[in-house]
Amino acid sequence: xxxxxxxxxxxxxxxxxxxxxxxxxxxxxxxxxxxxxxxxxxxxxxxxxxxxxxxxxxxxxxxxxxxxxxxxxxxxxxxxxxxxxxxxxxxxxxxxxxxxxxxxxxxxxxxxxxxxxxxxxxxxxxxxxxxxxxxxxxxxxxxxxxxxxxxxxxxxxxxxxxxxxxxxxxxxxxxxxxxxxxxxxxxxxxxxxxxxxxxxxxxxxxxxxxxxxxxxxxxxxxxxxxxxxxxxxxxxxxxxxxxxxxxxxxxxxxxxxxxxxxxxxxxxxxxxxxxxxxxxxxxxxxxxxxxxxxxxxxxxxxxxxxxxxxxxxxxxxxxxxxxxxxxxxxxxxxxx
Amino acid sequence: xxxxxxxxxxxxxxxxxxxxxxxxxxxxxxxxxxxxxxxxxxxxxxxxxxxxxxxxxxxxxxxxxxxxxxxxxxxxxxxxxxxxxxxxxxxxxxxxxxxxxxxxxxxxxxxxxxxxxxxxxxxxxxxxxxxxxxxxxxxxxxxxxxxxxxxxxxxxxxxxxxxxxxxxxxxxxxxxxxxxxxxxxxxxxxxxxxxxxxxxxxxxxxxxxxxxxxxxxxxxxxxxxxxxxxxxxxxxxxxxxxxxxxxxxxxxxxxxxxxxxxxxxxxxxxxxxxxxxxxxxxxxxxxxxxx
Numbered sequence: 001x002x003x004x005x006x007x008x009x010x011x012x013x014x015x016x017x018x019x020x021x022x023x024x025x026x027x028x029x030x031x032x033x034x035x036x037x038x039x040x041x042x043x044x045x046x047x048x049x050x051x052x053x054x055x056x057x058x059x060x061x062x063x064x065x066x067x068x069x070x071x072x073x074x075x076x077x078x079x080x081x082x083x084x085x086x087x088x089x090x091x092x093x094x095x096x097x098x099x100x101x102x103x104x105x106x107x108x109x110x111x112x113x114x115x116x117x118x119x120x121x122x123x124x125x126x127x128x129x130x131x132x133x134x135x136x137x138x139x140x141x142x143x144x145x146x147x148x149x150x151x152x153x154x155x156x157x158x159x160x161x162x163x164x165x166x167x168x169x170x171x172x173x174x175x176x177x178x179x180x181x182x183x184x185x186x187x188x189x190x191x192x193x194x195x196x197x198x199x200x201x202x203x204x205x206x207x208x209x210x211x212x213x214x215x216x217x218x219x220x221x222x223x224x225x226x227x228x229x230x231x232x233x234x235x236x237x238x239x240x241x242x243x244x245x246x247x248x249x250x251x252x253x254x255x256x257x258x259x260x261x262x263x264x265x266x267x268x269x270x271x272x273x274x275x276x277x278x279x280x281x282x283x284x285x286x287x288x289x290x291x292x293x294x295x296x297x298x299x300x301x302x303x304x305x306x307x308x309x310x311x312x313x314x315x316x317x318x319x320x321x322x323x324x325x326x327x328x329x330x331x332x333x334x335x336x
Numbered sequence: 337x338x339x340x341x342x343x344x345x346x347x348x349x350x351x352x353x354x355x356x357x358x359x360x361x362x363x364x365x366x367x368x369x370x371x372x373x374x375x376x377x378x379x380x381x382x383x384x385x386x387x388x389x390x391x392x393x394x395x396x397x398x399x400x401x402x403x404x405x406x407x408x409x410x411x412x413x414x415x416x417x418x419x420x421x422x423x424x425x426x427x428x429x430x431x432x433x434x435x436x437x438x439x440x441x442x443x444x445x446x447x448x449x450x451x452x453x454x455x456x457x458x459x460x461x462x463x464x465x466x467x468x469x470x471x472x473x474x475x476x477x478x479x480x481x482x483x484x485x486x487x488x489x490x491x492x493x494x495x496x497x498x499x500x501x502x503x504x505x506x507x508x509x510x511x512x513x514x515x516x517x518x519x520x521x522x523x524x525x526x527x528x529x530x531x532x533x534x535x536x537x538x539x540x541x542x543x544x545x546x547x548x549x550x551x552x553x554x555x556x557x558x559x560x561x562x563x564x565x566x567x568x569x570x571x572x573x574x575x576x577x578x579x580x581x582x583x584x585x586x587x588x589x590x591x592x593x594x595x596x597x598x599x600x601x602x603x604x605x606x607x608x609x610x611x612x613x614x615x616x617x618x619x620x621x622x623x624x625x626x627x
Contacts, residue, residue: 122599236446
């Protein structure tokens with residue numbers, strides 16, 4: 001099989017995974033207005049739990065330490081990743097969402113992210129510290145007799161199906177009464193509460209669902225690339241997801257897809273193979289982060305709705321099923 | 337017992353560094369009413385600029401530090417005018433300003449990393465000799481940090497109570513619209529506040545670098561949420577609250593390090609932050625209408 005095809009398939013997998021991250025942050029920020037500056041931490045929780053559950057039991061004397069080591073299959077390990085990411089998200093939400101001020105929320109998420117980063121890095125026994133998990137078995141390779149190349153193609157299918165389901169669910173959530181209530185909280189928390197909406201509960205729901213999306217993306221990431229270390233989920237990575245959502249268009253899942261294609265795939269991949277300038281291997285990644293940051297600020301300044309804006313709610317377009325109601329509405333609106 | 341006195345002494349040093357940084361953050365928050373997540377980058381800028389001026393450029397340390405502090409202030413003013421003010425003028429949602437400062441921290445961190453590299457740095461001046469003061473033991477550098485921080489706190493107090501600028505800042509902090517119609521030049525006060533905030537961050541960065549001896553471009557960000565803990569404990573936007581919060585957080589983290597190990601000092605700060613947010617979110621000295 002041609003290496004270009006495998007490379008393109010790899011990009012498609014990344015694209016699908018970033019879509020999932022985009023949907024997750026969109027549910028948190030685009031739907032409910034939660035400033036989650038530790039989004040990537042929940043990806044890591046999902047990824048680590050998946051990896052530690054999928055790996056065989058740690059070999060004594062190998063100097064590689066991790067908990068669990070259950071040799072679980074893909075669905076079971078994924079489920080554990082989902083539960084873990086959701087639980088950690090609920091814990092952070094419990095502290096952060098009690099207060100109404102959005103800057104407290106941002107501080108708590110940022111601080112929890114830093115804290116979890118330090119704990120996972122320093123507790124070597126947990127997930128092998130700063131070295132991170134390695135050699136996580138690729139799922140389905142044994143059962144379907146896949147080699148390194150066919151695995152990539154097969155994983156396009158796996159991640160694509162999961163991504164499509166999550167996209168469908170996110171869109172359903174957006175249109176549901178629950179999603180509408182979340183958007184009401186986003187627009188004006190006091191008004192929403194005055195109308196009897198429990199803002200804490202609504203934002204908590206959005207927080208946990210978003211974290212579950214992050215956890216699924218994390219599990220898919222580690223299943224695909226077989227390794228995860230703290231260097232791969234620094235605060236800068238959270239920012240890539242923020243940038244893709246806001247440049248694509250917050251509040252619109254299609255915007256998240258467009259953003260993840262432009263920012264996470266096209267821009268990041270296009271700059272990956274640039275030669276190192278002046279013998280400094282860090283210069284290109286540094287410049288890339290600077291450009292992503294500038295792009296985001298410029299977008300917020302001149303096109304805050306993003307490339308694919310959230311559609312304006314047209315209340316009279318809400319379908320009224322009853323024929324009588326439709327006539328009443330028509331009379332009220334048109335005055336006939 | 338002696339180890340407790342020793343850690344209490346370290347606590348005073350940490351509290352001094354935190355006081356410098358949290359007063360800078362709190363002053364700016366009081367006047368502009370949004371948190372600057374890029375504040376850690378200004379701390380790092382202070383350390384790295386002083387390093388460049390004193391190591392490769394061979395200036396004496398005091399001169400390097402004295403030049404660095406106003407440069408940090410100017411950078412803060414430029415960042416505010418160019419990046420943040422357009423968003424403030426447009427008004428609307430506070431959320432976007434927070435995202436912008438978050439993005440700004442990433443941009444500044446990466447600029448510094450590109451310019452200075454990823455290695456560790458240290459100043460030419462060391463910690464100095466150990467001095468015994470009663471039960472305490474300080475290095476010369478640590479005594480200088482405490483002295484400078486105390487002097488700056490008195491200076492900030494005088495500025496806020498005795499000068500027109502300080503009174504204008506307090507007025508804007510209480511009610512920006514009322515301050516504007518009372519004839520206060522809010523643009524000038526905002527610029528002065530950012531300058532002051534940048535200067536304090538630069539000074540705090542230099543003090544932090546002196547205390548931890550070896551530092552890197554991310555050292556400022558590492559302290560950032562301890563600063564947040566101090567600011568929120570004191571009462572957000574309250575300058576005297578920030579001083580009090582810095583003292584409490586500094587002493588508690590250092591003394592607790594005796595019992596839980598120094599690797600978990602910042603976790604203790606996080607714990608305090610969580611407890612404050614759950615039990616008394618308005619802080620020790622609440623500001624009206626801000627929490």
